[in-house]
Amino acid sequence: MSQNSNVFVEMNGITKIFPGVKALDDVSLTVRRGEVLALVGENGAGKSTLMKILSGLYHPDEGEIKIDGKAVHITDPKRAQELGISTIFQEPSLAPHLTAVQNIYLGRELTRGKGIRTLDEKRMLQETQDLYSKFFSTLGDVQVPVSELGALKNRVIEIVKALSIQCSLVIMDEPTAALAEHEREVLFDFVKMLKEQNIAVIYITHHLRELFGLVDRIVVMRDGQYVAEVTSEETDVDDLVSKMVGRQITNYVVKETVPIGEEILNVTNLTRKGVIEDIALHVRKGEIVGLAGLAGAGRTETVRAIVGADPIDSGEVVMEGKKLHIKTPQDAIDAGIGMLPENRKLQGALIDMDVKDNITLANLDEVLAGNFVLKKPKEDKIAKEYVERLGVKTPSIFQKVRSLSGGNQQKVILAKWLFTNPKVLIFDEPTQGIDIGAKHEIYNLIADFVKNGGGILLVSSELPELMGLADRIYVMHEGRIVHEFTHEEATEENITLYASGGHE
């Protein structure tokens, strides 16, 4: 297994410097043919940067890369592909207007004819069919624009695209990010299949539990440096985490018991035709209520409907016994409901504005003299208060949010909502793409909020997080709530069963 002849890629002493930051510091990495290698580390550890160098998107400032023992320069993604390195990127990277076939062959379309070469659609379709049949039993939807397909199908297309390149190494950067539990299983089968075909896989993930039983070696990185290498047999999640953060962290999620009071939020009959149907749920004081389900089950749509971000066809939202008429998020804020949306960068933070501007945005009335003019000193004071209270790591309140880490961006967004004095906070995937240290801080802030009598509705795809935090969990499937679990009843297995419609 470890003989040198088997080595496919050797990265030696790679250093990459971005203005003001050393993203990678003298990192070396070896990949052998047919092995599954995991690369773990907190955000900012340099994993993605290292992989972007290997896939030709970035160029190292120092160090060399050898493939099959020969030094190479990976100038661009095309060169990487020629060298047998194929990458599945973290973000969805298909062209939405193109079909599966067109996406799979993008950049290296098959052509025919001499002189003026025309696209050989027939052969591309045929070969896609062959590829699919290698991994799937059926071929469907390959000729519709991929924007009309779901997240899993898109992911599969990206995988097929990566595999359609004659490659010896597939890099998977957070491939399970958009996938639900049972969909992840499908992906794991792929990885095993690749291994059987003697194709190496570099697997990057934040979901450490995925690694066990899947990978051969685990390489840990921290702050742009190589930290350790272990096999999955000789380690466990806690050990990995402590290596990643450089200190011991105990208990993945801590559930604090908070006395549960009367009902604050009550939603009945919430319907948005074709999206969500007859949703009924309630949240009580001091309670954390989870909302589980697969991608596309309607969780995000439910919370968006509650706060008036999307129009509804029918439904009633009652706050502390008072019926609300929520038409826009402004109405929800006035009623004491705040929502931290999924996708921090696209919907949550205003990354090109100051920390201070972000914190006061949702409750600007509070810092106005009259109803128009800003009281800047008061604004600064409030922003400072929240930065301290939430422990936002920022040089000043005038810092652009763009330059903060994911966890600190999330804290700024949380500060914005706390400043609106909400009675109920809705979190939609609050810890996605956040490293473990910051995750725990967010959990603590959530706990503080309920301790002070607030109620929380938590949407999360991470079942351990959901089961660890929530007092009750609603499970959604195809736009409906299909079951409600108490904290004690909930297990990963039975949540997954209901989420995938398996109880019927």
Next chain:
Amino acid sequence: MNNSNTTALEATIKKNKIDRQLIGLVIFVAAIMVIMSILSPSFLTASNLTNVLRQSVFIMLLGFGMTFVLTTGGIDLSVGVVMALSGGMTGWLLSFNVNIVPALIAGFAMGTLVGAGNGLMVTKLRITPFIATLATMSIGRGVMYVWTNSIPFRNYMVGGFRFLGQGNVLGLQFPIIVAIIAFIVLQFVFRKTRFGRHVTAFGSNNESAKISGINTDRLQIKVYALSGFMAALSGIILASRLETVHPEMGKGYELDAIAAAIIGGTSLTGGKGSLIGTALGAFIIYLISNAINLLNVDPDWETIVKGILILVVVGVEFLSHSANKRKL
């Protein structure tokens, strides 16, 4: 495309979706035709309709290039001025008795190079296409004034050159034939070649094109150069037709070309373009002005109707889209 039974149905569904807007346009044209043939006896004659077609050729040629640019998610505001620069270059050289071949080559080179310059600004200087081509438009128009010193170029009409704008082949006016050939060639390029595929892919998702190994800078430069080339073609034919190149030649044509493309269903945000649509769009614009003309309506109505037409076409698309969404 339907070489698989399992996907044949889906393919037809998809085709229908794309064609819906085209069908709408055809119905619109038919409606104008019916109404106009009742209102004006001289409308539905071969000579009148070929006349409309011939008038729309210039916008159509620009619109073809613009369709490529818009499909990448860009825009080219400089095509109007490129018409003048290229037509001017050819005319100017001809007026010095330069042989027609080098004069034409110089005209095309002018357009293509200005287009490539736009592409360089967009890719290498990272200036948004709107601003880059706006600046080119401003600079180019200034150059036209300085170059002509406000006196239009004339006296360049050698026999061969006259044919380009005024000749006939098989009973069809030569500009119309040029437009037909240009359409066939570009439709082929757009649908059947890698370049065309990459244009759509880039407009659909820049990142996706980049990580798929496409040289996106070169792609964009080529697209803007193509737009410049098409503007040169249009400008040179117009120079032959008008027998004079005024420094203001082509002013405002860029907006008509964009209008033609958008009426034809090309998306301003990229990833979706239709050359047939653009051809129809250009035809519709001139059909309307023809109708206004024949009905003795104040020609000032033309700009009003054109503006409203754009809003209606795009508005209808949005409304039908959101109605569809609700149904799903």
Next chain:
Amino acid sequence: MMATEKALKGRPSVHKKKFDELGILIVAIALFIFLSIASPHFLKFTNIQNLLLQSVFVMLVGFGMTFVLTIGGIDLSVGSILGFSGATCGLMIIATGSAAAGVLTGLVTGVGFGFLNGILITKLKIAPFLVTFAMNSVIRGILLLTSSNGSVSGFGIDDFTWLSQGYAIGLPVPVIITIIVFVILLFLFKFTSFGRYITAIGSNKQAAFLSGVSTNRITVIVYMLSGLMAALSGVLLAARMSSVPSELGAGYEMDAIAAAVIGGTSMAGGKGSIIGAIIGAMILGMISNGLDLLSVNQFYRQIIVGIIIVVAVALERLTSLKSEKV
């Protein structure tokens, strides 16, 4: 883009509050000094007055454009709104003999068209570029129909022409009006919730909406403001020329965009500068004025303006790219 990792590595440098318009101010000053040396007439009082007068019309439209660009929109209809508002103002004066009624009508016309723009953009979700481009065509068409003989004139009553030809505290009235408007708008932009909201919308519309900002309402108001500024400029131009040719204002949208962009306002939204718009408009004015004084053909103006836009934007893009590239 790709990496959530990127964010963490942000330089811990303290973001100093700097005067963003400094670069372009230096360009303006350099141009000013150059012209003072190159032409003995430049620094004359009457010429400076002229220069200011030449600049304020574009400047006013540029103020409105700055707001529009800041929310990530664009307004290509300002040129036609300018012309048409000037015309309705003139027609109203002819009808009533009252300058006040005329001015009011002109301004209301501009606000009305801005409102229409805003409604079409927010309700029909049509791209601002298209809406205002189509409206430009429509409004110009209506103006052409209204002024059937090529212009509207005969409204040059003294009350009205004073607005553009009169002087107060030693300055031409339009300059004073522009200064007042500038102060109001600067305050609006920097010190009010409205200003904060427009930056937020331009910076991230989704996030602003989810934070309870009434994005639609504010968008409509911004286009109304742009219409108002165009109308004000149109009314003042009408007063200056005592007639409104049907082409009045054509091409102003480009100058206004140029003034804003030269002044550092971003075409992508989220970043705007009212002070920058002033400097931008002054630079455009100085170029025209300088070409006149140096007896250079005005044709060169378009070339120079085009080059300045490219250089200004390229510099902004390249510097911001450098600081972003982590």
